[in-house]
Amino acid sequence: MQETMVMPIDMKVLMNHIYEFKKGVRQMILFTFNKRYETFALERLKRQNIDYIIQPVGNDRLNLFFGKKECMDAVRVMVTRPLNQLTPEEDFMLGALLGYDICAQCERYCERKCRTCSVAQ
Incomplete structure (x- = not known):
């Protein structure tokens, strides 16, 4: 009997964002998700050679920026504190x-x- 893993909705959304990025629909994505999925999300981006930045939000949530290197470079310069600041x-x-x-x-x-x-x- 084969076990199927049920993917949490947060990770389904991430997979859709990655798909859109790979297809050129979007150049950069901001994805906010539960910290418990951090390892899965980062490993997925690393495997696909997608540049990213992770930022804690609070309440066990993380902001994950990912996309084209040029966009990530701009975010690294600009986003040096919480987004609401x-x-x-x-x-x-x-x-x-x-x-x-x-x-x-x-x-x-x-x-x-x-x-x-x-x-x-």
Whole structure:
């Protein structure tokens, strides 16, 4: 009798992200998942020679950035602290790198920038 491993939903999502990256649909991915799957996720990326950065989020969760080397180099320079502490400009650049809707990123930037301006006054 053959045992089949049931893959947790987090890992199914990761596998889909890797598939999209390999097919060229996306240049960079940000994936947040439970720390218990860290070894599996990192081994998978290493086996496929995909550049990545891992960042603890808290509550046993991790942020995993992966993608093209050029994108990962930019993330290494820009993301040196938790994502909620990024400046509005860094947040905008990260969203653009991730391929998020540019108009939504512009709205988010203006909202965050105005909030920052009103706090500074």
